Amino acid sequence: MKKMVILISGNGSNLQSILEACESRRIKGSVSAVFSNKANAYGLSRARAAGVPTHVLSVSDFSDRESFDLQLIKMIEAYTPDLVVLAGYMLILSSAFVSHYQDRLLNIHPSLLPKYPGLHTHRQALKNGDTEHGTSVHFVTNKLDEGPIVFQAKVPIFPSDDEKAIAVRVKHQEHAIYPLVLSWFIEGRLTMREGKAWLDNKLLPPQGYARK
Ligand code: GRF
Numbered sequence: 444m445k446k447m448v449i450l451i452s453g454n455g456s457n458l459q460s461i462l463e464a465c466e467s468r469r470i471k472g473s474v475s476a477v478f479s480n481k482a483n484a485y486g487l488s489r490a491r492a493a494g495v496p497t498h499v500l501s502v503s504d505f506s507d508r509e510s511f512d513l514q515l516i517k518m519i520e521a522y523t524p525d526l527v528v529l530a531g532y533m534l535i536l537s538s539a540f541v542s543h544y545q546d547r548l549l550n551i552h553p554s555l556l557p558k559y560p561g562l563h564t565h566r567q568a569l570k571n572g573d574t575e576h577g578t579s580v581h582f583v584t585n586k587l588d589e590g591p592i593v594f595q596a597k598v599p600i601f602p603s604d605d606e607k608a609i610a611v612r613v614k615h616q617e618h619a620i621y622p623l624v625l626s627w628f629i630e631g632r633l634t635m636r637e638g639k640a641w642l643d644n645k646l647l648p649p650q651g652y653a654r655k
Pocket residue numbers: 453454455456457458486530531532551552553578614617
């Protein structure tokens with residue numbers, strides 16, 4: 444059975460959706476371990492409740508980010524994962540980390556990339572008067588929130604919305620699309636080759652999968 448290691452920093456609602464998808468066999472793989480850079484991340488409790496080993500690694504215990512990431516790689520490697528999944532992991536990864544997990548590192552970002560990389564995406568969408576927003580699952584490369592997009596889900600923004608309302612709507616979509624994309628990878632249907640994302644050996648378009 445293929446194995447995933449998941450990196451979080453906070454609430455872990457996406458982690459929860461992945462754990463549940465494994466439990467119900469929508470993802471035919473398992474979560475071997477959850478790592479957090481924050482000891483108080485609620486996602487750690489979710490992992491423990493599911494019987495998944497957890498580890499906390501604090502940046503402040505290391506002299507620099509490179510040595511932090513090297514230790515993280517070392518600890519992750521103990522689980523020999525097929526896939527490393529970023530699920531609300533709030534640290535920017537070193538190029539050593541990204542290279543080590545090249546082609547098997549996925550992230551979910553709460554915007555319709557390439558729009559709004561980085562932080563406060565909902566705030567920016569509101570400020571700009573957008574009527575549409577969303578979330579993107581993508582392979583990770585060395586450029587922040589770039590890397591080939593696998594799947595996007597769109598949500599409307601209504602005039603009465605605040606950031607919180609948008610975040611709830613976006614997360615609802617995230618909990619549906621992230622497990623689906625992970626299931627594709629676990630089944631060998633989704634790959635990254637030559638810096639591009641492929642599904643069933645078909646090159647995915649720039650905005651990711653779209654049902655025809
Ligand atoms: C999600 O919105 C995800 O897109 C972003 O961080 C958030 C994590 O939420 N990368 P949670 O911790 O999974 O609830």
